[in-house]
Amino acid sequence: MTGDLLTVGVLTPGELVDALAGAVGVPPDQVDVADVDGDQEARTWDAAVLCTYTRLPAGGLGLLLDVYVAETETTPAGLTEAELARRLAARAGTTVLYSAQPFPPSAYWAVTADGLVTRARLLDDDEDGHRCIVHAVETPVPDLPGALVTVLPEILREERIEVPVTDAFTAAVPDGSAGSEADAARVDLLLWERLVRRLERDLAPSGRYRADLYEEDLAVRDELEVLGARLPEACVKPFRTALEQLDALFRTHTVPAESDDKGRWWRARRPRQPLWTDGAE
Numbered sequence: 304m305t306g307d308l309l310t311v312g313v314l315t316p317g318e319l320v321d322a323l324a325g326a327v328g329v330p331p332d333q334v335d336v337a338d339v340d341g342d343q344e345a346r347t348w349d350a351a352v353l354c355t356y357t358r359l360p361a362g363g364l365g366l367l368l369d370v371y372v373a374e375t376e377t378t379p380a381g382l383t384e385a386e387l388a389r390r391l392a393a394r395a396g397t398t399v400l401y402s403a404q405p406f407p408p409s410a411y412w413a414v415t416a417d418g419l420v421t422r423a424r425l426l427d428d429d430e431d432g433h434r435c436i437v438h439a440v441e442t443p444v445p446d447l448p449g450a451l452v453t454v455l456p457e458i459l460r461e462e463r464i465e466v467p468v469t470d471a472f473t474a475a476v477p478d479g480s481a482g483s484e485a486d487a488a489r490v491d492l493l494l495w496e497r498l499v500r501r502l503e504r505d506l507a508p509s510g511r512y513r514a515d516l517y518e519e520d521l522a523v524r525d526e527l528e529v530l531g532a533r534l535p536e537a538c539v540k541p542f543r544t545a546l547e548q549l550d551a552l553f554r555t556h557t558v559p560a561e562s563d564d565k566g567r568w569w570r571a572r573r574p575r576q577p578l579w580t581d582g583a584e
Contacts, residue, residue: 304371304372304382304383304384304387305369305370305371305372306368306369306370306384306387306388306401307367307368307369307370307384307401307402308367308368308370308384308387308388308391308399308400308401309359309364309365309366309367309368309399309400309401309411309425309435310364310365310366310368310391310395310397310398310399310400311364311365311397311398311399311400311437311446311447312365312395312396312397312398312446313358313365313366314365314366314395314397316336316337316338316356318395319334319336319354319356319366319368319395320334320336321394322391322394322395323336323352323354323370323391323394324352325390325394326387326390326391326393326394327351327352327372327378327379327382327387327390328377328378328379329351329352329377329378333350333351333352333377334350334351334352334354335347335348335350335352335353335354336354336355336356337354337355337356338355338356338357338358339355339356339357339369350373351372351373351375351377351378352370352371352372352373352378353370353371353373354368354369354370354371355368355369356368356369357369359434359435360434360435361434362434362436363434363435363436364400364434364435364436364437365397367435370387372387384401384402385401385412385414388400388401388412388414389414389418389420392414392415392416392418393416393417393418395416396416397416397446398413398414398415398416398444398446398447399413399414400412400413400414400423400425400437401414403422403458405461406457406458406461407457407461409424409425409426409438409457410422410423410424410425410455410457410458410461411423411424411425411437413437413440413444413447415444415445415446419442419444421440421441421442421444422440422441422455422458423437423439423440423441423444423447423450424437424438424439424440424455424457425437425438426438437450438450438451439451439452439453439455440452441453441454441455441458441509441511451581453579453581454509454511454512454513454579456513456515456516458509459509459512459513459516460516464496464497464500464501465500466492466493466496466497466500468492468496468545468548468549469489469492469493469496469545471541471545472488472489472492472541472542472544472545473489475541476488476489476537476538476541476542477535477537477538484530484533484534484535484538485534485535485538487530488527488530488531488534488538488542491523491526491527491530492527492542492545492546492549494520494523495520495523495524495527495546495549495553496549497520498517498520498523498553499549499552499553499556502552502553502556502557502574502575503552503555503556505575505576506574506576510576511576511578511579512574512576512578512579513578513579513580514578514579514580515580517574517578521569521570524567524569525567527546528567530542531543531546550569553569553572554572556574556575557572557573557574557575558572558573558574558575559571559572559573560572560573
């Protein structure tokens with residue numbers, strides 16, 4: 304396997320050798336570690352573990368590691384980047400980060416030495432020579448005291464969610480070309496269904512949702528209320544069918560809330576779980 308990992312702490316080459324050997328379960332002499340700017344010709348290219356490290360600018364993360372683990376009788380079968388990060392963090396005593404594919408490039412997972420795993424947002428600080436910093440995490444990480452603790456909206460927006468009601472509407476309408484009223488209805492139904500499906504599964508997998516994103520979803524439902532009047536006649540029945548189904552699910556998985564907005568019943572309901580606002584515990 305190959306993996307690109309980031310460490311919070313700065314490890315010496317010797318510490319890297321020992322930590323990687325322990326993480327993979329091979330003798331230290333089967334681990335080759337070298338600086339990216341060092342002498343590459345002197346390396347042991349047939350070692351079970353090859354690690355090329357880059358020391359990152361001060362003030363941010365410590366090291367960037369390019370790790371290759373060969374498939375041998377002594378290395379773990381099916382070793383993943385996530386598992387290697389977890390083992391390395393435990394052995395090295397520092398938080399290790401790895402990319403949260405297929406999410407945005409800034410989205411990472413952070414795993415601490417004691418096994419805590421949380422989402423993290425990674426940024427380049429242009430004002431300080433492109434140093435690599437962790438801007439935000441979803442759970443407090445002792446190694447990263449300066450990171451904002453928040454639910455990351457980019458992760459929620461990219462989460463894959465099945466939308467069968469919207470799919471049925473799309474299949475039923477005769478003209479869903481880009482820019483059409485039917486396409487606008489499809490987009491809004493999709494966004495509304497994404498919220499409904501989150502509520503249906505109690506906000507899984509994280510169990511949390513942001514209050515500002517919930518407000519955006521309610522604004523989508525506001526748009527849906529008036530959009531039906533602009534649809535071509537052939538789209539009206541599929542649209543009403545889809546909206547009624549999603550509204551019924553929304554009612555089922557929400558509870559009454561105080562609201563002065565009597566004309567928009569969906570604004571008089573709230574999720575069963577508390578919503579996240581920055582600064583929340």
